[in-house]
Amino acid sequence: MSNIAFNRLQRECKEVVTNSEISETGIMIEILNENLTEIKGHIRGPPDTPYAGGMFDLDIKIPDQYPFSPPNVKFSTKIWHPNVSSQTGVICLDILKDQWAASLTLRTVLLSIQALMCTPEPKDPQDAVVAKQYMEKPAVFKATAEYWTTKFAKGAVKNAGYQALVDKLKDMGVREEEAVSVLSCNNWDINRSTVYIFS
Amino acid sequence: MHGSKSDYGFRRPTTSFARATEFLGTIREETRENARLIENFDGFSENITENSKKPKKSATFHGLQDLRKCKVQNCSTHFVTSSATASPSSSSSSSSEYKKKVKRLSSNPLSSSTSSSEPSTSTRKRSIFHEMGERIRLFSTASFVSPATTSTTTRCMEQVGGGSGCGGGARPSAMTVTTNGGGGTVIGLTKSHSLNSFEDSTASVFVSTTTRCHSGRKVHQLKNPSRVTVTQEEENRNFEKKKSRIDAIGSLLSLHDEEPTSNSGMDAMDLEKGLEKDVSQLGILCHHCSTTDLTCPKTQKELPSPSASSVYSLARSDMSNEPLCRICHCCWPPDSNDPLISPCRCSGSLQYVHVSCLMHWLDISSRKLHRPAICELCLYKYRRRRVLKYREMKLPQCAQADIRFYTLFVVAIVLMILSAFSTVVCFQLEKSYGLSSSQGELRNRTQPLNVEGVVSDVPPAAPPSLTAVATASEESSVPTVVLGARKRIGDITVNASTKDESYRREEAENVLSTVTLIAAMVFFLSFFLAMYAHVKSGLSFCGYLTLCWSSNLEWSIEEYKHSRDTQYLNKLEELRRKINEKQKKAADEVEPLRSSVIVLE
Numbered sequence: 001m002s003n004i005a006f007n008r009l010q011r012e013c014k015e016v017v018t019n020s021e022i023s024e025t026g027i028m029i030e031i032l033n034e035n036l037t038e039i040k041g042h043i044r045g046p047p048d049t050p051y052a053g054g055m056f057d058l059d060i061k062i063p064d065q066y067p068f069s070p071p072n073v074k075f076s077t078k079i080w081h082p083n084v085s086s087q088t089g090v091i092c093l094d095i096l097k098d099q100w101a102a103s104l105t106l107r108t109v110l111l112s113i114q115a116l117m118c119t120p121e122p123k124d125p126q127d128a129v130v131a132k133q134y135m136e137k138p139a140v141f142k143a144t145a146e147y148w149t150t151k152f153a154k155g156a157v158k159n160a161g162y163q164a165l166v167d168k169l170k171d172m173g174v175r176e177e178e179a180v181s182v183l184s185c186n187n188w189d190i191n192r193s194t195v196y197i198f199s
Numbered sequence: 200m201h202g203s204k205s206d207y208g209f210r211r212p213t214t215s216f217a218r219a220t221e222f223l224g225t226i227r228e229e230t231r232e233n234a235r236l237i238e239n240f241d242g243f244s245e246n247i248t249e250n251s252k253k254p255k256k257s258a259t260f261h262g263l264q265d266l267r268k269c270k271v272q273n274c275s276t277h278f279v280t281s282s283a284t285a286s287p288s289s290s291s292s293s294s295s296e297y298k299k300k301v302k303r304l305s306s307n308p309l310s311s312s313t314s315s316s317e318p319s320t321s322t323r324k325r326s327i328f329h330e331m332g333e334r335i336r337l338f339s340t341a342s343f344v345s346p347a348t349t350s351t352t353t354r355c356m357e358q359v360g361g362g363s364g365c366g367g368g369a370r371p372s373a374m375t376v377t378t379n380g381g382g383g384t385v386i387g388l389t390k391s392h393s394l395n396s397f398e399d400s401t402a403s404v405f406v407s408t409t410t411r412c413h414s415g416r417k418v419h420q421l422k423n424p425s426r427v428t429v430t431q432e433e434e435n436r437n438f439e440k441k442k443s444r445i446d447a448i449g450s451l452l453s454l455h456d457e458e459p460t461s462n463s464g465m466d467a468m469d470l471e472k473g474l475e476k477d478v479s480q481l482g483i484l485c486h487h488c489s490t491t492d493l494t495c496p497k498t499q500k501e502l503p504s505p506s507a508s509s510v511y512s513l514a515r516s517d518m519s520n521e522p523l524c525r526i527c528h529c530c531w532p533p534d535s536n537d538p539l540i541s542p543c544r545c546s547g548s549l550q551y552v553h554v555s556c557l558m559h560w561l562d563i564s565s566r567k568l569h570r571p572a573i574c575e576l577c578l579y580k581y582r583r584r585r586v587l588k589y590r591e592m593k594l595p596q597c598a599q600a601d602i603r604f605y606t607l608f609v610v611a612i613v614l615m616i617l618s619a620f621s622t623v624v625c626f627q628l629e630k631s632y633g634l635s636s637s638q639g640e641l642r643n644r645t646q647p648l649n650v651e652g653v654v655s656d657v658p659p660a661a662p663p664s665l666t667a668v669a670t671a672s673e674e675s676s677v678p679t680v681v682l683g684a685r686k687r688i689g690d691i692t693v694n695a696s697t698k699d700e701s702y703r704r705e706e707a708e709n710v711l712s713t714v715t716l717i718a719a720m721v722f723f724l725s726f727f728l729a730m731y732a733h734v735k736s737g738l739s740f741c742g743y744l745t746l747c748w749s750s751n752l753e754w755s756i757e758e759y760k761h762s763r764d765t766q767y768l769n770k771l772e773e774l775r776r777k778i779n780e781k782q783k784k785a786a787d788e789v790e791p792l793r794s795s796v797i798v799l800e
Contacts, residue, residue, distance in 0.1 A: 004527045004529075007527065007528065007529060008526075008527055008528040008529075011528040012528065065563075067526060067527075068559065068560060068563045069563075099575065101575035101576060102525075102526045102556070102560040102564075103525040103526060103545075103549055103552075103575070103576060105528075
């Protein structure tokens with residue numbers, strides 16, 4: 001990594017750490033290696049969204065050309081969101097791709113991701129199934145997203161009905177994660193899910 | 200600070216007390232001044248002045264409560280002085296000594312980071328370390344005396360910080376310190392913090408170690424950068440003096456560990472144990488704070504509200520005060536080659552950018568993303584110009600063989616130009632020569648009789664030239680005496696001269712034509728050579744020249760000016776119009792109201 005990138009990252013980390021936004025917006029970073037090429041980001045789920053109360057982890061990989069090329073950011077916590085792949089956690093966000101600007105920082109990126117969590121963009125989806133559910137069955141989407149938050153991001157409230165469905169599938173010998181994802185993709189229809197899994 | 204020292208010495212048994220008074224003698228003066236300052240405060244002033252004015256009289260103190268009050272008062276004055284540095288309105292002449300000290304202490308972390316390369320810094324560091332350690336010890340006695348200290352400390356800190364921010368707030372904040380009763384440890388804490396930050400200043404610290412230092416300090420640093428260096432020199436000078444003082448205190452302490460005799464001595468030992476414990480705790484606390492900051496268990500337990508606001512303000516002030524490049528986040532000193540400019544509408548922390556950084560980014564963004572040269576955030580199109588670098592011309596790299604071909608090409612071209620020029624000159628000469636000579640011939644033929652007399656005057660030995668012929672022809676109009684005797688001779692000489700002339704003319708013509716021929720041959724030869732060089736070289740000479748031109752051209756980006764931004768001007772105009780409309784509307788609305796009021800009246 002070039003010297004300029006390292007210096008800049010040091011300052012950015014300092015900026016994120018010392019800023020009041022730790023308490024206000026719940027953005028944190030954790031440095032994984034000395035070269036600052038791998039950083040772990042934490043975003044608190046924004047209030048008044050299905051993600052409220054959850055703590056979402058992100059893997060940030062800094063390329064050599066940073067800040068002239070965008071950092072590689074993806075969710076390591078599973079999240080039910082139209083613009084995030086429910087399987088891999090890849091984020092569909094323009095500033096992480098072609099709209100990246102050298103003046104953007106880790107802080108602004110994390111804030112943008114938090115803003116994306118507030119306002120999903122189903123017309124430009126990363127996960128088509130989630131986007132479809134978001135468009136057609138908003139209530140189910142909300143419940144699912146909340147359930148995912150409680151399940152994977154340690155949110156507080158649990159949806160007992162969904163948990164029972166997952167447990168049912170688990171009893172059939174399905175892995176919990178798979179059961180959750182299949183049920184979510186099938187709008188929590190247990191019959192369709194079992195057919196999907198066992199066919 | 201010295202007031203608290205005297206308090207400390209005051210609690211010693213009599214044997215060591217004499218030793219303590221020796222070096223405390225000098226300090227007493229300051230204590231008095233301190234007390235005078237305290238008198239200015241309402242509330243506790245009487246009690247404290249008594250205690251601080253006559254520390255010799257009684258061997259033991261009346262009670263812990265009084266001691267605490269006294270300390271608190273001293274510390275509160277300290278805070279007032281520290282806040283006075285930020286607010287000149289509340290500064291008094293007696294507090295100047297304290298001011299200096301506060302300044303020095305507060306300036307240490309900053310100045311150390313600037314002069315970390317100096318060899319003397321290590322000793323300086325040590326001295327400061329000693330001094331601070333001692334102070335922490337002293338102040339932790341206060342914390343031992345009053346157990347409710349650490350929880351209140353931050354509150355005091357914040358209040359004092361807030362007070363020091365504005366001049367008027369200094370006094371009330373000082374009062375809150377006294378009522379909270381933990382002023383002593385506040386200073387202890389700040390010292391240890393600055394100590395920590397001081398040590399870590401060279402390492403890469405992500406957590407701000409200066410979190411809990413009051414913002415008054417920051418303000419002061421920003422206000423008097425020159426003062427900082429001065430005080431550091433002072434520090435250096437007073438190093439030996441302080442060291443001796445600290446040693447004295449150290450010996451005092453050790454002495455009392457050995458011989459706890461009287462009741463007060465027991466007290467002292469208890470104090471000391473507590474002191475040691477406290478110091479270690481402080482150390483741990485500060486260590487935690489410097490590494491994990493808010494997650495520090497002790498801090499979380501004892502500090503009700505982490506002073507996030509002060510952190511924020513610190514971070515902000517860092518951002519706003521030094522112009523940072525928005526791309527590399529560095530602030531190199533203003534350099535003529537790579538200045539910080541503000542090329543677009545962006546302001547705040549995004550206002551400035553290095554020219555080189557911006558050029559690099561524009562290069563990448565235009566190549567990779569096929570974007571025009573605009574700011575991605577404010578969408579302002581950068582005003583760019585291409586300028587040739589006259590001063591630092593750099594020739595692009597090329598192969599050795601190519602250089603040979605280029606020289607051949609250039610030589611051939613020069614030869615071509617020369618030969619062409621010489622050909623033209625020859626043609627011209629020949630033309631003029633042929634013209635004048637033919638004229639001469641004509642005249643000679645038409646006026647042979649008139650000329651003969653004149654020409655006979657011309658000595659036959661003299662070589663006839665073109666000019667001679669010309670003058671002869673001109674003078675031929677002059678009427679001359681024609682002598683029949685000379686007629687024949689003249690005829691003969693004229694005939695001879697014309698013969699000679701024609702001979703020489705032919706010679707000259709021959710020379711000219713040969714020169715023309717050679718020049719033509721050289722021209723064609725060099726032309727073929729040039730063609731050969733052009734074809735054989737990898738990159739043609741013209742290509743090389745254009746490459747040279749383009750590589751020496753560089754984009755220069757102009758600074759943003761409102762006057763050039765049409766969009767900005769339009770918006771401004773629009774806003775003005777709207778404001779005017781609103782004002783008009785308001786006036787229209789007011790007028791009927793007024794009239795109705797008048798009617799009602």
